[in-house]
Amino acid sequence: MPEETITFELIRKIQLEEQKLNTLTRLPTNFFGAVSNYLEQKKKLVMGDDRKGSLEVKTIERLVEDIFNRRERKILNAAIIAARSGL
Secondary structure, eight states: OOOOOOOHHHHHHHHHHHHHOSSOOOOOTTHHHHHHHHHHHHHHHOOTTOHHHHHHHHHHHHHHHHHHHHHHHHHHHHHHHHHHHTO
16 A cells, blocks of 8 residues: 555544455555654643644554554464465
8 A cells, every 4th residue: 555644534444444344454654653753742732731633643553552562462363374274
């Protein structure tokens, strides 16, 4: 998948696809690195009492963690199935 601009909407879309599908979702090139940069930029923009901005950063962090955890489980399940079936 070509590199895409990371946005909240893209992260949410990927999280929903990861949740819906039993297989790994195709991620944009360097997705996790790009999300890390995106989050750093967001955090710099959020000023002390900007509750809406802080909430958005926390939501993005939760979404990315969910994507990572779901992908990790899918990979581990595939490895277990392969080991049990002798593939």
